[in-house]
Amino acid sequence: MAYRDDYRRSIEEPAAFWAEQAAALDWFTPPQTVLGRDDNGVDRWFVDGELNTCHLALDHHVAQGRGGQVAVYYDSPVAGAKRAITYADLQREVARFAGALAALGVNKGDRVLIYMPMVPEAVVAMLACARLGAIHSVVFGGFAAHELAVRIDDAQPVVVVSASCGIEVDRVIPYKPLLDAAIDAAAHKPAHTVVLQRPQAMADLQAGRDFDWSALTRDAEPAPCTPVLATDPLYILYTSGTTGRPKGVVRDNGGHAVAMHYSMKAIYDMNPGEVFWAASDVGWVVGHSYIVYAPLIAGLSTVLYEGKPVRTPDAGAFWRVVSEYRVKALFAAPTAFRAIRKEDPEGRCLADYDLSCLKTLFMAGERLDPPTYHWARDLLGVPVVDHWWQTETGWAICGNPMGIEPMPTKAGSATVPAPGFDVRILDGRGESLGPGEQGSVAIKLPLPPGCLPTVWGNFPRFRDGYLSTYAGYYVSGDGGYRDEDGYVFIMGRTDDVINVAGHRLSTGEMEEVLAGHPAVAECAVIGVHCALKGQKPLGLILLRDDADIDPKQLRDELVARVRQEIGAVASFKEVLVVPRLPKTRSGKILRKVLRQIADGEDYAVPSTIDDPASLPELARLLAERAAG
Ligand code: COA
Ligand code: AMP
Numbered sequence: 247m248a249y250r251d252d253y254r255r256s257i258e259e260p261a262a263f264w265a266e267q268a269a270a271l272d273w274f275t276p277p278q279t280v281l282g283r284d285d286n287g288v289d290r291w292f293v294d295g296e297l298n299t300c301h302l303a304l305d306h307h308v309a310q311g312r313g314g315q316v317a318v319y320y321d322s323p324v325a326g327a328k329r330a331i332t333y334a335d336l337q338r339e340v341a342r343f344a345g346a347l348a349a350l351g352v353n354k355g356d357r358v359l360i361y362m363p364m365v366p367e368a369v370v371a372m373l374a375c376a377r378l379g380a381i382h383s384v385v386f387g388g389f390a391a392h393e394l395a396v397r398i399d400d401a402q403p404v405v406v407v408s409a410s411c412g413i414e415v416d417r418v419i420p421y422k423p424l425l426d427a428a429i430d431a432a433a434h435k436p437a438h439t440v441v442l443q444r445p446q447a448m449a450d451l452q453a454g455r456d457f458d459w460s461a462l463t464r465d466a467e468p469a470p471c472t473p474v475l476a477t478d479p480l481y482i483l484y485t486s487g488t489t490g491r492p493k494g495v496v497r498d499n500g501g502h503a504v505a506m507h508y509s510m511k512a513i514y515d516m517n518p519g520e521v522f523w524a525a526s527d528v529g530w531v532v533g534h535s536y537i538v539y540a541p542l543i544a545g546l547s548t549v550l551y552e553g554k555p556v557r558t559p560d561a562g563a564f565w566r567v568v569s570e571y572r573v574k575a576l577f578a579a580p581t582a583f584r585a586i587r588k589e590d591p592e593g594r595c596l597a598d599y600d601l602s603c604l605k606t607l608f609m610a611g612e613r614l615d616p617p618t619y620h621w622a623r624d625l626l627g628v629p630v631v632d633h634w635w636q637t638e639t640g641w642a643i644c645g646n647p648m649g650i651e652p653m654p655t656k657a658g659s660a661t662v663p664a665p666g667f668d669v670r671i672l673d674g675r676g677e678s679l680g681p682g683e684q685g686s687v688a689i690k691l692p693l694p695p696g697c698l699p700t701v702w703g704n705f706p707r708f709r710d711g712y713l714s715t716y717a718g719y720y721v722s723g724d725g726g727y728r729d730e731d732g733y734v735f736i737m738g739r740t741d742d743v744i745n746v747a748g749h750r751l752s753t754g755e756m757e758e759v760l761a762g763h764p765a766v767a768e769c770a771v772i773g774v775h776c777a778l779k780g781q782k783p784l785g786l787i788l789l790r791d792d793a794d795i796d797p798k799q800l801r802d803e804l805v806a807r808v809r810q811e812i813g814a815v816a817s818f819k820e821v822l823v824v825p826r827l828p829k830t831r832s833g834k835i836l837r838k839v840l841r842q843i844a845d846g847e848d849y850a851v852p853s854t855i856d857d858p859a860s861l862p863e864l865a866r867l868l869a870e871r872a873a874g
Contacts, residue, residue, distance in 0.1 A: 248651040249662070252512075256665035256694070263665070264291065264695055267508045268500075271543075272306045273297045274473045277500065281692065284477065286709070288699050289692035291501035292476035299480055299499050300344075300377035301471040302507075303542035304337040312545055313337070315519060319571045320366045322552035323559065324413040325446065331366060336373070341468035343367075344374035348469050350438045350457070352404050354379030357482070359403040359436070360528075361385045361394060361425060363412035364552035367442045367459060368528045369538055371407045376480060376499075379472040383482040383494070386529025387412040387421065388815030393492070394428035397484050400494055400702065402434045407459075409442040410449035415557045422449030476500020482702045483531055485637040486752035487711065488742045494702030495637050497534075502640060505666075505696025506540035509641045513633065513664060514575050514608065515649035518545035521603075523567065524577040525551055530749070531637040532611065536577055540641075549573060555582040562595030569599040576604060579611035579748030580618045581779050587618070588778065593625040604628055606648055610635060611748030612780045613736055616657040634660035634736045636722065637750070638712070640696040643667045643689065643722070644734045659733040666694025669734060671727055676716035681730040686740060688719040742837060744773030744781045746817050753783065753837070756818060759811045760785055760804055765793035770827055771818075772841045784844060784871075785821045797823060822871055826860040844868045 256263040261280040268277060277295030284290045307313070313334030320329040331339075352358055358375045360382055362368040368384070375382035383401045385394055398406070406429070412419045422441060429435060441449050442459040451458060480499045484492040510516045514536075522541045526532035528550075541548035549571055555564050555578070564586065568576055607622055607630045614632035623630045629652065633645030644660040644667070646653050653661055663669040668690035671679045679685045691713075697720075701708040715721045723743065726736040739745070742753045753771040760769045768788040773781035785804060789795075801821040808818035828836045831854055842849035843865050851858060 249647050249653065252647075252650055252665050253663065257668050260666065260692060260694070264504060267695075268292055268295070268504045270507060271297065271302055271503055274301075277476060284699065286700065286705050290477050290498070290699060291504070291695040295476040295500050296473045297476060297500060297503060298377065298379070298471035298473055299503055299539065299543075300340060300373045302503050303373060303376070303539060304333060304340060305471060307333045307542075307545050308337050312518070315545075316547045317542060318366055318369060318548055318550050319521070320550045320552070321567055321570070322364070322413075323563065324415065324553055325444070329366060336370070338468070339370050339463075340373040340377060341470075342463050342466045343370050344377040344469035346440070346462045346466035347374055347380065347405060348378060349466060350405050350440070352378055352380050354472050354474065355478070356380045357383060357401045357403040359383050359385060359398060359401060359406045361387065361406060361408045361421060362442070362528070363387050363409055363421075364527055364550055365409060365442065365444075366550060367409070369550065372481075372528070372534075372538055374469075377469060377471050379474040379478065381479045381481060383484065384529050384534065385484070386527060386815065387419070388529075388813050390810055390813040391424045391427035391431065392811045393813060394424065395431040396492065398428060398432040398436065399434050400484070400492075401482055403436050404438075406436045406439045408439060410444045411447035413446055413552070415554055418446045420447045420449065474499050477699070481534065483534060483637055485531075486743055486750050486755065488752060488754050490752070490755040490758040492752075493707065493711070494704075495531075495698045496700050496702050497640055497696070498699060501695030501697070502539070503543055505641050505694065506535060506543050509664070510540045510544035510546070511649040512647050513642050513645050513649065514577075515606065516541070516544060516546055516575060519547075520574045521547045521549065521571050522575050522577070523549035523551065523571070523573045525555070525564065525582060526577070526579070526611075531635075531640060532577065535640055547571070554585075556585045556589050560595060561586045561590035562598055565596050565599040565601060568601055568604050572603040574603060575606045575608060577608040577610070580609050580614045581612065581747045583609070583618050583622050584778050587621055596625065601626065606631060608633060608645075610642070612745045613658070613738070619657045629655065631655065632660050634724075634734070638698045639667075639693070640698075644669065644736070656729075656733050659729070659735050661734070662732055663734065669728075670719065672716055672719070676719070679727070681728055684725060684727040684737065686715075687722045687724045687726045687734070687736065688716055689722065691718055691720060693720055744783060746773070746776075746781050746783065747779040749815055751783070751812075751816055755812060756783055756785070756808055756816060759808050760787065763800075763804060763807060765789055765795045765800060766804075767791075767793075768827055770835045770837055770840060772837050772844060774841060774844045779817060782820070783816065783818045785818065786824050786827060786840065787821055788825070788827055789823060822867060824864055824867060826857065826864070828860045828864065829856050830854040831856045840864070840868075844872065846872065
């Protein structure tokens with residue numbers, strides 16, 4: 247009953263429930279008003295509370311005697327490096343780097359863009375911004391210069407913090423040329439960059455604009471924690487929407503800190519001093535929440551792993567890290583487990599390691615498909631928890647509340663709503679649907695602490711994209727249903743966002759890039775099934791009548807364009823030239839039908855189709871493609 251009681255209170259008495267959770271934190275000024283409203287009419291948490299997120303993550307623990315405990319285990323098979331950094335050491339490094347940023351003119355409320363691989367300095371940079379009350383925006387290393395430029399123009403950072411290179415399995419990726427190209431392309435020019443030089447590829451620095459991380463930090467004056475309001479932004483994290491322009495999800499300081507601290511125990515059952523590992527990247531929301539902020543705010547040790555589940559060096563990489571650092575809970579994407587399974591289906595690599603420390607495996611980023619769920623559970627012999635969340639919410643909307651009351655799991659389900667999330671399944675008119683009926687998954691307002699209050703610099707985009715479909719609800723963009731026990735099943739996006747290897751990508755953005763090719767008259771990008779990555783993008787191309795191009799050359803040029811404009815992370819590798827694209831009479835391409843045909847699923851031809859005769863030919867081409 248513990249879960250049901252907590253859940254009921256969180257929905258019926260949200261202010262009292264979250265006031266209790268907030269009391270566990272070391273506020274500078276504890277909030278008197280737990281739930282208020284901002285000028286946009288959006289519910290805001292702890293409006294008059296003052297705090298500093300870096301203080302909660304570091305200084306508070308050092309003051310409580312936790313300074314000697316490891317805060318971060320950095321493990322990089324690709325760089326051949328390992329480091330155990332204590333809370334006291336991390337506090338010192340962060341305070342100095344914050345001082346260095348302040349000396350470069352970074353003040354409270356200023357933006358700092360962070361474009362870095364999975365190195366401890368990325369964590370230092372994030373926390374240093376939090377310390378100053380500056381707003382960081384981390385950009386994933388797999389994005390290309392153009393994506394970086396778009397984010398620079400949107401966030402308008404004073405400083406960009408980067409590294410000379412990232413390291414992938416088979417190659418070193420120099421970051422500085424990408425950063426220089428992005429700054430050249432952007433209309434907004436950051437005043438300075440700070441570059442961490444890595445020996446694998448040193449960067450050229452431009453005198454006056456670019457600073458070397460080590461030289462700059464060596465003599466910097468440590469900066470104290472600047473008090474901020476709970477509602478002040480901590481960070482902006484860009485995520486793919488349905489258009490070519492990414493959305494800057496804003497996270498506040500107070501609600502976020504409370505949600506991070508609460509969820510670390512309630513969902514993950516983690517206690518201070520224990521070791522948590524989220525095998526993600528600081529460029530994604532999972533990395534923000536569960537590599538950096540939540541584990542540190544909760545006084546845990548967190549693992550920062552710069553490597554892959556396979557090929558660094560083998561399919562036993564995850565088991566080595568779990569056993570070496572005595573990880574209690576591992577959080578990974580199903581795609582990582584599919585990659586391990588592909589290389590080591592019998593789990594032979596496991597025999598080399600002692601995994602008795604591991605109590606739970608958490609999965610998110612995409613739906614945990616039942617075969618992967620069963621394989622992981624049978625192999626590891628621990629509960630495997632699928633939990634569903636989004637960049638927008640910052641923490642799990644649905645999951646198995648392992649620290650409140652573990653529930654029986656059901657393969658294919660993200661279990662039950664987390665306390666604070668009033669999850670509803672709605673039909674097209676906004677009416678609640680019953681058990682087993684599939685609809686739009688929405689959350690009744692107010693959203694709990696930690697969720698976005700707006701899109702950076704564009705409240706109408708937040709209102710129109712999330713709050714306007716059904717009055718009083720946030721729409722998630724996912725479809726799904728609940729069963730008769732209240733378990734939630736998330737079945738996939740209802741918009742043109744696709745999920746590739748746990749990464750959220752916009753097909754609209756890829757279409758914009760493809761449409762720029764001179765031979766392309768029209769195009770559609772759809773996400774087709776991929777046994778490893780869940781989905782992969784497929785570009786359907788209608789050529790211009792006068793186009794005279796060899797199909798292989800076309801494919802190579804289109805692939806290079808997407809790599810150049812969006813980045814390797816898009817995994818765009820496949821192109822199919824088609825004679826027509828099916829559309830509705832109003833001109834909308836029927837992407838859902840195309841995807842269903844490509845995946846060999848049953849499909850219904852919408853009555854609004856303009857050109858039904860286009861479908862059989864397309865079905866034949868897609869079937870030929872599927873047959874290889
Ligand atoms: N910097 C530069 N390039 C990057 C990059 C980074 N940080 N991350 C990925 N890339 C590149 C890869 O090198 C690859 O390039 P390629 O097309 O030249 O091979 C491309 O982007 C696609 O990368 P990825 O999707 O990682 O595919 P992969 O084939 O290298 O690895 C998996 C496959 C399944 C092992 C990998 O996708 C994985 O570990 N997934 C887990 C995802 C995850 O943790 N998601 C977070 C949500 S919780
Ligand atoms: P992101 O914002 O990148 O974290 O992506 C969020 C999207 O990923 C969600 O809207 C879902 O479509 C998908 N997603 C994440 N976790 C799950 C899950 N456990 N089950 C199903 N879909 C998921």
